[in-house]
Amino acid sequence: MTDLATLLHASRRAARVLAVAGTEPRKAAILAIADAIDASVDAIVAANAEDLERGRGTLADGLLDRLALDATRVAALAAAARELADLPDPVGEVTRTRTLENGLELTEVRVPFGVVGAIYEARPNVTVDLACIALGSGNAIVLRGGSAAEQTNAVLVETMQRAIASVGLPAESVQTIDRFGRAGATELMRARGLVDLLVPRGSASLIETVVRESQVPVIETGAGVVHAFVDAAADLEQAIPLLLNAKTQRTSVCNSLETVLVHRAIADEAVPVVVDAMRAAGVTVHADGDVEGAAPLGPEGWATEHLSMDVAVRVVDDLDAAIDHIERFGTHHTDVILTEDAAAAERFLAEVDSAVVMVNASTRFTDGGQFGFGAEVGISTQKAHARGPMGLPELTSTKWLVRGTGQVRA
Amino acid sequence: MTDLATLLHASRRAARVLAVAGTEPRKAAILAIADAIDASVDAIVAANAEDLERGRGTLADGLLDRLALDATRVAALAAAARELADLPDPVGEVTRTRTLENGLELTEVRVPFGVVGAIYEARPNVTVDLACIALGSGNAIVLRGGSAAEQTNAVLVETMQRAIASVGLPAESVQTIDRFGRAGATELMRARGLVDLLVPRGSASLIETVVRESQVPVIETGAGVVHAFVDAAADLEQAIPLLLNAKTQRTSVCNSLETVLVHRAIADEAVPVVVDAMRAAGVTVHADGDVEGAAPLGPEGWATEHLSMDVAVRVVDDLDAAIDHIERFGTHHTDVILTEDAAAAERFLAEVDSAVVMVNASTRFTDGGQFGFGAEVGISTQKAHARGPMGLPELTSTKWLVRGTGQVRA
Structure with missing residues (x-):
């Protein structure tokens, strides 16, 4: 032996x-x-x-x-x-x-x-x-x-x-x-x-x-390529501090935000607000055509886990497109929808196949201590x-x- | 692709x-x-x-x-x-x-x-x-x-x-x-x-x-090296048909019985009864000194899964020795104690580390259909x-x- x-x-x-x-x-x-x-x-x-x-x-x-x-x-x-x-x-x-x-x-x-x-x-x-x-x-x-x-x-x-x-x-x-x-x-x-x-x-x-x-x-x-979807019915006043918390409260951890998806119906209003807030907080914004002056996407495109003061922003046509994006590029860790539309929230909860799916909450809450497990x-x-x-x-x-x-x- | x-x-x-x-x-x-x-x-x-x-x-x-x-x-x-x-x-x-x-x-x-x-x-x-x-x-x-x-x-x-x-x-x-x-x-x-x-x-x-x-x-x-422990307080009239059912009702399956352990305190009485009943049912008894005229143990000794009309019989000193034998040679599938002693039964249930641990029941019940799962x-x-x-x-x-x-x- x-x-x-x-x-x-x-x-x-x-x-x-x-x-x-x-x-x-x-x-x-x-x-x-x-x-x-x-x-x-x-x-x-x-x-x-x-x-x-x-x-x-x-x-x-x-x-x-x-x-x-x-x-x-x-x-x-x-x-x-x-x-x-x-x-x-x-x-x-x-x-x-x-x-x-x-x-x-x-x-x-x-x-x-x-x-x-x-x-x-x-x-x-x-x-x-x-x-x-x-x-x-x-x-x-x-x-x-x-x-x-x-x-x-x-x-x-x-x-x-x-x-x-x-x-x-x-x-x-x-x-x-x-x-x-x-x-x-x-x-x-x-x-x-x-x-x-x-x-x-x-x-x-x-x-x-x-x-x-x-x-x-x-x-x-595993790794966390974590998404927030800013729905057409999002409350932007609530959404901005939440996105900043998810991205910047601690960047090196798996539950931090990596990609913001924005519903096309409110993109003209929401994208500049999100991008300005991120930049003001010192976050580098990456995108593929949707954001003026944005940096290119990370080494793995939309599947990049930055673990740093970097975020990707993309405009998507609707809720279905957001779910498809998350299914294709995510790691099934934590994803959140920001919306005041209860039906959209419930569809997101049901259809996004991740360990934790959230409505109007910071993704940083995916944590044993926060869940009341003592440690993890x-x-x-x-x-x-x-x-x-x-x-x-x-x-x-x-x-x-x-x-x-x-x-x-x- | x-x-x-x-x-x-x-x-x-x-x-x-x-x-x-x-x-x-x-x-x-x-x-x-x-x-x-x-x-x-x-x-x-x-x-x-x-x-x-x-x-x-x-x-x-x-x-x-x-x-x-x-x-x-x-x-x-x-x-x-x-x-x-x-x-x-x-x-x-x-x-x-x-x-x-x-x-x-x-x-x-x-x-x-x-x-x-x-x-x-x-x-x-x-x-x-x-x-x-x-x-x-x-x-x-x-x-x-x-x-x-x-x-x-x-x-x-x-x-x-x-x-x-x-x-x-x-x-x-x-x-x-x-x-x-x-x-x-x-x-x-x-x-x-x-x-x-x-x-x-x-x-x-x-x-x-x-x-x-x-x-x-x-x-x-996985495989099932399934044990029955005939405790000092076993009801032999109940035990014998149960052991036969566990061994012979269908031999080629993982929940069929492979080894009978007998408490030393009743071995003189119980071993001949168990052995005679098994032989009468056409089962070949294997042992290592405890049974007269027994066949030698299978190729892997006490860890043999026969999946056939063969059973191993061993006398053990007490409940602890039975649990130790099961821990050492078993496959953590199904194990049963035959006893009228409630304290012995509860210790066996607590200490035997198998998927299914039974008291006074045939091991053949470890089955999705029998458990009411429809199929398995x-x-x-x-x-x-x-x-x-x-x-x-x-x-x-x-x-x-x-x-x-x-x-x-x-």
Whole structure:
């Protein structure tokens, strides 16, 4: 057996303990983690300083920012953990019941997955979020946090393991495989039977690799080419601040706005207002003929995810054309219609095939924290298992309990 | 674009129509399929005779039996379709709601996947079951039914397409890619973005290939190394007919019994009774020291899935040892405890990590039809998305609808 397989078997044993531990010990473990992180702030920040020092010059500024942990951010990690411990426990929730004619009683209940794997990059906050979500949903977790954050993650995992052991649960409930390097990530993706679910978080290329290579079921947390459709019946006074919020409140995230579609019926009035507001906010407007003085479209045309102070603007003939555009160029993440026309709103909600479809709201609300999930595992852009922000229930499976009195099949 | 990609794009267009078609047209399509199959019985049986003729001498008897369709079996296909049309429509069902403090109204609703792919072998009944389940859940389906059943499937698909078109829905809602051969199956597994879910049904090697190669999310419908644990508090008079039913009612299926575990406290009494009853029913008993005159274990020891009139018998020290055996050698499909001890029953239900865990019932009840699902897509042995028998709701995803009045994120 490889060293990594030995580690994964320890995760499976921990998972069996967690699955039947009940709610209180798991909540106690999360609270102990919060306290331990608060108490270890100096060691965490010091380890992070080493990672940052190593990363300077090789990592992009955005990555360095995601990598950095100061005392304030460490305190926020502990606070998020305490919030998670306050949420309802999904484990044991009855999801369906039925009684068959022969008297068999069927009960479908939520159960933990068992062992969940996560592959991510340079985001030590994810290390704590995922560990606490896993404990909150009764799962053991195996973390591959990448070399850029290796020192920080090592201290965080060690801190969490001590906290978990202090309440009598297995320290192996949370493990890191960073020391196994890339070969470890590959072995994790092939560990069918030992790992029940794999969640990649990070760059498009990382997610692509995991989806292509994994033999373990994967939840794809994908890119967001997010659209807002300014309908003929839009209230422009409401629409402009909403579009600016969706585009500029934080540009580097998947739920930020990338494309504004404008209904031709109001294009003469609306396009200049939208474009002027965007430009005044420092946003570069890209277009393909509809906007005077616009920059050309991004490298992938209408399918470009800018993740920056750039937005594409297009005039479309009507609601159908808007839906067609979104179906063709979108990533099925989040799309919004701005309208006072209830019928148009309901058609948009029904026909746009995205994880989150909105009416008159900022796309920045597609977020586990905003949805009240405490933290999030990620935002699923696939349709199997979970769709949209993933919290505690999304890290559970189900099983059927069948209670009989000797029934046999005829 | 390849010819297959063109076909898959037609499936996507059909899926968009189905997603908003509403319940009635889809139920009408299923009923039209039932009528068309009844009306085409001669053509179906004739095509099947050609497949059978071709298969004789190359296919095993079990496969030939699964491949065969006579008038009775064709009528049963139509009847199953009518039963499916009677079930509640999962599409549009509200699964969660919440109102955020800022007034945003969140509604999670069931939606179709879109395009579902299926790869299976020599089972033309699956062609009709899957097509009708797909229509019942609002999905377009792409079928790869394998060369052994190619003539039968061609007639079935053509019959179903005419029926679907007759009620005004797209004929491309159901398509076969058999004419593309193995290369078509490979392309289907790589069609991420065009196909939303892939379900393999068939031999272990087929499922293994799909799990390993697919980049589309897969539901693994796996093997069943199914256990019955005869507890110290078992009622043997109830247990024996139940064990015989689980083992012999149909041996070639995944929910049939493979291993009987007997609690040591009653082994002296129970083992001879179980063994004698099995032998009297024509079952060969395999064991590793616990049973006089027993045959050796199968090729994979305790992990052998016989799918035949063979059963393994083992004495275990107690409930914990039984659970450990099942965890180590089982496939997490279906396992049952036979006991009158309620505490033992509840521990078994809680701690055995299988799709279906039973008390005092035949494992043969793990079946979509028996569970009241009308028909089944298959029995999922993985934990992501669906677990156990898969019916209409299991072929749906969800999406979040967010209704606002101009909310922006602070």
